[in-house]
Amino acid sequence: xxTIHQWPATLVQPVGSxxxxxxxxxxxxxxxLYWYRQAAGRGLxxxxxxxxxxQISSEVPQNLSASRPQDRQFILSSKKLLxxxxxxxxxxxxxxxxxxxxxxxGTRLTVT
Amino acid sequence: RKEVEQDPGPxxxxxxxxxxxxxxxxxxxxxxxxxxxxxxxKEPKLLMSVYxxxxxxGRFTAQxxxxxxxxxxxxxxxxxxDSATYLCVVPHTGRRxxxxxxxxxxxxxx
Numbered sequence: 001x002x003t004i005h006q007w008p009a010t011l012v013q014p015v016g017s018x019x020x021x022x023x024x025x026x027x028x029x030x031x032x033l034y035w036y037r038q039a040a041g042r043g044l045x046x047x048x049x050x051x052x053x054x055q056i057s058s059e060v061p062q063n064l065s066a067s068r069p070q071d072r073q074f075i076l077s078s079k080k081l082l083x084x085x086x087x088x089x090x091x092x093x094x095x096x097x098x099x100x101x102x103x104x105x106g107t108r109l110t111v112t
Numbered sequence: 113r114k115e116v117e118q119d120p121g122p123x124x125x126x127x128x129x130x131x132x133x134x135x136x137x138x139x140x141x142x143x144x145x146x147x148x149x150x151x152x153x154k155e156p157k158l159l160m161s162v163y164x165x166x167x168x169x170g171r172f173t174a175q176x177x178x179x180x181x182x183x184x185x186x187x188x189x190x191x192x193x194d195s196a197t198y199l200c201v202v203p204h205t206g207r208r209x210x211x212x213x214x215x216x217x218x219x220x221x222x
Contacts, residue, residue: 032208043214044156044199051208059207090155094210098144098163100201101210103155 002027006091006104013111019064019078021107023091026072031093033074034101035066038088050074051096086111113138116202118213126221129190133216135200136182146201147174147185150215156199160185190220 006023013019025031035047046059048066056066063082067075074091088108092101118135125131137145144163148156160167162183166175173186187194200213 034209036212044212046204046207046209046211049207049209057207059209088153096208098203100144100146100158100161102158106155108153 002093002102004091004093004102004104006107008107009105010108011110013081013109015083015111016080019076019081019085019109021076021089021091021109023074023076023104024072025093028072028093028095030071032096033068034092034094035074035076036090036092038090040087044090048076081111083111085109115139115205115211116200116213118200118216120214120216122217122219124219124221125190127190127192129220130186130188131190131218132184132186133198133200133218134182134184135213136180137200137202138181139202139205140178140181142203144203145174145176145183146210147172147183148199148201148212150197150199152196156212159198187218190218192220192222194218195220 003026032051034049036044038044049057050068064078088106090106091104094101116137147159149159150156160174162174162176171188175184197215197217199215201210204211
């Protein structure tokens with residue numbers, strides 16, 4: 001069966017520090033991969049998605065970036081965090097087409 | 113018009129009640145729809161998929177009205193454990209992604 005791993009679960013970082021969140025999927029090949037963010041009390045905002053290695057689509061202009069160095073690995077990064085980057089970051093995968101998304105457990109990021 | 117809109121609630125209902133949520137969407141070409149459940153401070157989890165006119169799973173029924181561009185979720189015999197936020201999800205216009213509604217909060221009371 002397919003599983004998705006996301007880490008760390010929680011993170012507290014100072015403003016201006018770098019960020020690296022990692023997500024890996026097991027049990028499937030060539031998944032579509034996604035990063036969403038959920039601010040406190042708000043809905044899910046699509047940040048990035050990828051349909052293949054090295055293919056990244058960005059949805060929102062910001063100081064975040066994403067990379068997909070391997071088929072089942074998706075990384076979210078920032079060189080300098082802002083206070084507004086605080087939120088609940090969710091990695092998700094799907095087989096594509098009309099399939100639903102499956103989420104990792106999420107990373108709760110607090111920028112201080 | 114937003115891609116997907118939901119009544120934020122909260123819906124406060126007693127145990128055993130029947131409750132329904134509606135969700136409207138703007139992309140008339142959408143073929144697949146989903147309802148997710150999200151507990152506080154947790155990731156969303158798939159509740160139901162809707163590919164045709166509707167779907168039923170136990171106490172939960174989802175219906176799709178393509179003409180009016182809305183989907184609904186009906187919960188019968190509400191349990192305390194049904195308390196959560198319910199997210200309506202539709203395909204993202206022009207992207208291979210899904211757009212999530214802001215969610216409807218349900219609180220089932222004893």
